[in-house]
Amino acid sequence: MMKKIFLVCIIGLLFSSCVHDPIAGEPIIPKVLEPRDTSKVYFVNDLLPILRSSCAIPGCHDAATPAANINLTSYESILASKVGGEPILVPGKPLQSKLYRATRGLDILVAMPTPFNFQITDKDKNMIAKWIAQGALNNECEYICDEGEITYFGTIRxxxxxxxxxxxxxxxxxxxxxxxxxxxxxxxxxxxxxYNALLGQNGVARMPQLAAMPDCEIAQIKEWIDAGAPRN
Ligand code: HEC
Structure with missing residues (x-):
């Protein structure tokens, strides 16, 4: 009888420790993101994908081949990147930040990205300046996708x-x-x-490699694919 009670206690303890012990498993805390303030530029939402796709590319400023020791793959790597001992990012001061100056060709003969690379837009360059002026925070807001009609030129491109x-x-x-x-x-x-690349499934490498696109944007691309990938 004592043995039985003892066993029940042990089993009970095992179960309760599995369910309640916070050390046993990683607590799942959903990330609560702040609502978008339309006057702000958000590093993770707005800038990082552009920096990773247009600057932190193989042979340019990725982690494996950081030209001029400038690595633009993450917030931390940007903060750590220096030219002649000076940081390339001076929070609050876009005109003292080479991260911005380079896009306007202010110190070098060619503006970045080089003429051989895909060009970021004027809007993107202004966004970099605004983000720096706003304090260059490692900030992120909730992801909202436009509910309107999905078109190639308006949404997908x-x-x-x-x-x-x-x-x-x-x-x-x-x-x-x-x-x-x-x-x-x-x-x-x-x-x-x-689609397989966006989800990294069925043997296709996940794209972009460093962080998946937000779900609602993947859903928009899926909708366009399901409609036959029209040129609209
Ligand atoms: C930073 C550079 C970079 C970015 C940004 C990038 N790719 Fe790639 N992509 C690569 C490389 C490198 C490969 C080669 C596959 C590998 O080794 O990961 C590749 C491979 C692929 C493949 C073939 C994968 C396979 O397994 O056959 C597809 C499709 C693709 N990319 C689509 C995309 C799409 C769509 C995006 C944007 C959502 C994207 N890529 C963004 C660098 C990039």
Whole structure:
């Protein structure tokens, strides 16, 4: 009898320790993101994907090949990157920050990205300056996707340019895959590789490599693919 009670206690203890012991498993805390303040630039939402696709690319400023020792793959690597001992990012001061100055060619002969690379837009450059002026925080807000009609030119092209084109561009595109034209994107969309890459499934490498796109943007691309990847 004592043995039985003892056993029940042990089993009970085991179960309760599995369920309640916070050390036994990682507590799952959902990340609560702040609502978007439309006057702000958010590093993780707005800037990081562009820096990773257009600057932190193989042979330029990625972790493996940081040209001029400038590594633009993460907030931390940007903070740690220096030119002549000076940090490339001076929070609050865009005009003292080479991260911004380089995009305008203020110290060098060619503006970054170089003429051989996919160009970031004027809007992107202004966004970098604004983010620095706002204190260059490692900030992130909730992801909201426009509920309107999904079109190639209005929705898909801007997403591909933000997350992908920088690496899949020009004379030496990563994996020999170009994503510059509708035809090139539609081909990948219709043979299944685009969606598989966004989820990193069915043997296709996950793209972008360092962090998946937000779910609602992947859903927008899926909707466009399911509609036959139209050029609309
Ligand atoms: C920083 C550079 C970079 C970015 C940004 C990038 N790719 Fe890639 N991509 C690569 C490299 C490198 C490969 C080669 C596969 C590998 O080794 O990971 C590749 C491979 C691929 C492949 C083939 C994968 C396979 O397993 O066959 C597809 C499809 C692809 N990329 C699509 C995309 C899409 C879509 C995006 C944007 C959402 C994107 N890539 C963003 C560098 C990049």
């Amino acid at each position: 801007p997403l591909i340019d933000k997350y992908c084109t920088g690496c899949h561009y020009g004379l030496y595109p990563s994996d020999d895959i170009l994503l510059e034209t509708h035809g090139q994107v539609a081909e990948l969309a219709l043979n299944g590789k685009l």
